[in-house]
Amino acid sequence: MVTLGDVAKQANVSKMTVSRVINHPEQVTDELKQLVFTAMRQLDYRPNVAAKALANNRTQVIKFFILEDIDTVEPYYMNLLFGIASGLDKKQYALQLVTKNNFDLGGSDGYIITGARYEDYEWIDRLEKPVVIFGENRNGYDFVDTDNKQGTTLATEYAIAKNYQSIVFLGIDVKEPFEYSREAGYINTLQKHQKLPQIYRMGNHSHETEQFIRDHWRQFATNTAFIVASDRMALGVIRGLQAQNANIPTDFGIIGFDGVFLDQVTNPKLSTVRQPVQDMGQLAAEMLLRKIDQNGAPQGEKLIPPELMIRGTMRQ
Amino acid sequence: MVTLGDVAKQANVSKMTVSRVINHPEQVTDELKQLVFTAMRQLDYRPNVAAKALANNRTQVIKFFILEDIDTVEPYYMNLLFGIASGLDKKQYALQLVTKNNFDLGGSDGYIITGARYEDYEWIDRLEKPVVIFGENRNGYDFVDTDNKQGTTLATEYAIAKNYQSIVFLGIDVKEPFEYSREAGYINTLQKHQKLPQIYRMGNHSHETEQFIRDHWRQFATNTAFIVASDRMALGVIRGLQAQNANIPTDFGIIGFDGVFLDQVTNPKLSTVRQPVQDMGQLAAEMLLRKIDQNGAPQGEKLIPPELMIRGTMRQ
DNA sequence: TTGTAGGCGTTATCAC
DNA sequence: GTGATAACGCCTACAA
Numbered sequence A, B: 001m002v003t004l005g006d007v008a009k010q011a012n013v014s015k016m017t018v019s020r021v022i023n024h025p026e027q028v029t030d031e032l033k034q035l036v037f038t039a040m041r042q043l044d045y046r047p048n049v050a051a052k053a054l055a056n057n058r059t060q061v062i063k064f065f066i067l068e069d070i071d072t073v074e075p076y077y078m079n080l081l082f083g084i085a086s087g088l089d090k091k092q093y094a095l096q097l098v099t100k101n102n103f104d105l106g107g108s109d110g111y112i113i114t115g116a117r118y119e120d121y122e123w124i125d126r127l128e129k130p131v132v133i134f135g136e137n138r139n140g141y142d143f144v145d146t147d148n149k150q151g152t153t154l155a156t157e158y159a160i161a162k163n164y165q166s167i168v169f170l171g172i173d174v175k176e177p178f179e180y181s182r183e184a185g186y187i188n189t190l191q192k193h194q195k196l197p198q199i200y201r202m203g204n205h206s207h208e209t210e211q212f213i214r215d216h217w218r219q220f221a222t223n224t225a226f227i228v229a230s231d232r233m234a235l236g237v238i239r240g241l242q243a244q245n246a247n248i249p250t251d252f253g254i255i256g257f258d259g260v261f262l263d264q265v266t267n268p269k270l271s272t273v274r275q276p277v278q279d280m281g282q283l284a285a286e287m288l289l290r291k292i293d294q295n296g297a298p299q300g301e302k303l304i305p306p307e308l309m310i311r312g313t314m315r316q
Numbered sequence C: 001t002t003g004t005a006g007g008c009g010t011t012a013t014c015a016c
Numbered sequence D: 001g002t003g004a005t006a007a008c009g010c011c012t013a014c015a016a
Helices: A004-011 A015-023 A030-043 A049-056 A070-089 A118-125 A148-161 A177-192 A206-219 A231-243 A277-293 B004-011 B015-023 B030-043 B049-056 B070-089 B118-125 B148-161 B177-192 B206-219 B231-243 B277-293
Strands: A061-066 A094-098 A110-114 A131-134 A143-146 A166-172 A199-202 A224-228 A252-258 A271-274 A301-304 A307-309 B061-066 B094-098 B110-114 B131-134 B143-146 B166-172 B199-202 B224-228 B252-258 B271-274 B301-304 B307-309
Touching (some): A004 A015, A004 A030, A015 A030, A049 B049, A061 A070, A070 A094, A070 A110, A070 B070, A070 B094, A094 B070, A110 A277, A131 A277, A143 A148, A143 A277, A148 A166, A148 A177, A148 A224, A148 A252, A148 A271, A148 A307, A199 A206, A206 A231, A224 A231, A277 A301, B004 B030, B015 B030, B061 B070, B070 B094, B070 B110, B070 B277, B110 B277, B131 B277, B143 B148, B148 B166, B148 B177, B148 B224, B148 B271, B166 B177, B166 B231, B177 B199, B199 B206, B231 B252, B277 B301
Parallel strands (some): A061 A094, A061 A110, A110 A131, A143 A301, A166 A199, A224 A252, A252 A271, B061 B110, B131 B143, B143 B301, B166 B199, B166 B224, B252 B271
Antiparallel strands (some): A094 B094, B271 B307
């Protein structure tokens, strides 16, 4: 194993100079820096994470809490996880996955938390290491999320532009900021066009929306577009409409939300508001590492613009 | 921070005794062990992973390689990941996710690799740390997988028992052991019942199987069951059959494979061969940690029996 | 700007 | 069966 010392010898400098080249390069002359760099390359030096962690009183581990029920949102999180992992990798941080089952707060340099609900903030407040929340919140925590409001705004504007007369929103029946924001984008856009909002809320399951369409089929005139708060629910809407032999997209349009996986497996292909989840995960990781670096200084909020993907379930 | 030394002082023993209580308890008298345990509890001692790693020349990190294209199998891996994570957590190992994008071999105590294809074994052979493969292979590597053959055997036997006359297998067009095993379970069972196997292979996508049903609709007499190599493909079969107004499950039956997520979002609910992916992940992690502990000693293969889930797409 | 000494928390080794 | 000592590789604090 090649150590700092080996590199130092090779470059004819002290260990500290090598250490500085890595951590505080501005304190070292360019000349020595070059010497050290070539020595590192020659020896293929890899810093020892454990030693670094020990000396810094760090763990080089970030805990990722998924507080939500995995089943309901599973495909989404895979991308998130990959994003986070690639953000952490760059600085040699490793990941520890935490769910309600293996709950353990200790032994990490910071936390990324997703699926946090109102009641969770009590214990989150007591955490002693830096925290970044994945998902909108209005309690002043640093966070990363899609710009939910913009997402439904884009979707609603599109539906109006394509002349769907009636535009209905199917939301998730939770009292959480992300849902409020999605509804707000829809409501504001309708108001702007002097149309009346029509919102129904239910659980985030395809069978619930399918049943809903079945039950309320009579209410929806031809030429209706459904703006739906998740792809999973949109899936059920498609099935419900197809069961009535409705003509998609000519008479009925559907736009989901997420764009992570389920939009790939419907027929016709689902139009959706695509979140760049992987990028968002990476951003969350970077935000947390920066926060750790800055001794917990606030990082603010980061809203990532989503992308409207128009496919088979909407008029083009 | 509470250290070994603090515990030692509290228990009136040396640091080494405390260390031994943790790592080699058999070398310590019960009397002292009790003293140390209560001291640890009183002080809420948490071992410092970094220090341990440094002293042992370890990293306490396991790398998990996903070589497969994530998009196609996404929901599956989430469970796997959680299983692995919970297996590692117990021994204070952290996880590092590696894909083709952030490929990096260094800095870990071992590897779990999934999605490995024939050509990958060249570099896998050169890895210097213990490896466990997730997924069947016939090159002598230690692995964990579902008992694929048993899975399709169960499915095929069930279809026969329920008197579907014609039983067709839709497989994935890859030359990999897991696929061979799934086909073998089907073929052997048909042979046993003196029926003729009928196998079609295509890409692991719902639209391919949907198109396939459309194109070959005429060939399939009423009273046919489809044994399908993935839930994703089974989804397309359902859609294809529904497009022909086929009667499921009375005239046509479908059994998928995986049981991880997609089986939840179809209508009727998909019958499937359910893999306990999360448990499998945990087993892989445990196998790897044991292997590390035993200096790389071979661990053999572990085939986990799957479970046949009969739901709406098959006669009950 | 660069180098030296000491310590981070743990464990292996070798005495007793 | 138990304890003292010296590592492990790196970084902070201080000295030059």
